Amino acid sequence: MSLVQWRAMQTSTTVTGDSPPSMPADAGKKKSLAREYLEALLIAAIFLGFSNTFLIKTFYIPSSSMENTLLIGDRLFVNRFIYGPSLSALDKVLLPQRDIRRGDVVIFRSPKTPETDLVKRCIGIPGDRVRVIDKKLFINDVPVDDSSFAIHQDPRIYSNRRLVDPQFRARDNFGPFLVPEGHYFFLGDNRDRSYDSRYWGTVPKHLIKGRALLIYWSYGGETPDGKWHGIRRKLAQLGKTVLGFPTKTRWGRSFRLIR
Numbered sequence: 001m002s003l004v005q006w007r008a009m010q011t012s013t014t015v016t017g018d019s020p021p022s023m024p025a026d027a028g029k030k031k032s033l034a035r036e037y038l039e040a041l042l043i044a045a046i047f048l049g050f051s052n053t054f055l056i057k058t059f060y061i062p063s064s065s066m067e068n069t070l071l072i073g074d075r076l077f078v079n080r081f082i083y084g085p086s087l088s089a090l091d092k093v094l095l096p097q098r099d100i101r102r103g104d105v106v107i108f109r110s111p112k113t114p115e116t117d118l119v120k121r122c123i124g125i126p127g128d129r130v131r132v133i134d135k136k137l138f139i140n141d142v143p144v145d146d147s148s149f150a151i152h153q154d155p156r157i158y159s160n161r162r163l164v165d166p167q168f169r170a171r172d173n174f175g176p177f178l179v180p181e182g183h184y185f186f187l188g189d190n191r192d193r194s195y196d197s198r199y200w201g202t203v204p205k206h207l208i209k210g211r212a213l214l215i216y217w218s219y220g221g222e223t224p225d226g227k228w229h230g231i232r233r234k235l236a237q238l239g240k241t242v243l244g245f246p247t248k249t250r251w252g253r254s255f256r257l258i259r
Helices: 003-016 025-055 089-094 166-172 231-248
Strands: 056-060 074-079 105-109 117-124 129-133 136-139 174-178 183-187 208-218
Antiparallel strands (some): 105 117
């Protein structure tokens, strides 16, 4: 074998041998950093999805039916597990779960249109006898002092006579009505401007999503109506919200507990 042939074999062995070419240290660090970011984002997405489904959900107020407790543009955190079923005695000890109580502000699916979420105050629980006489609320024939949260913006009182429109009669004179088992009776705090159980009946427990917990942000500007009006309208609305954030945010309502 000549010297030239021997050198060629040595060169070939060096290039095609089992040992791979070394990777630059910076490339390995970049790959590792990118993987860590990706894993962190995936974990955050899973946690947010879990918490939004089972623990805390956000909700915004699009109407005036709960004024002055909740205003149009209030953004809420909703406690989703408080009314959940307890699977064991240990669950009852570890998790702060309880039944729905009179006075709770509750998020639920509308019995008329289940794809729509509503927020109202629970007035009657199973077995309660609910009645409204000249705008005065009675539970089990006992007058209720709801002046701390209920308001009446219309000074007129519609009588319970048959000649009066049933919608107006139900607003100011309703019942008596017995709340059936497994159902709940809800009213809006803005009694004269609320479409509630006086008109569409009670809410079964399986439609209830959670209890309104606190207001995390209150915005006095334009509020989305939940409908899709195109990307241009969405971007324009987003721009208005960003520009109006400092001046139209109701700072005094931020992180206010809902009672």
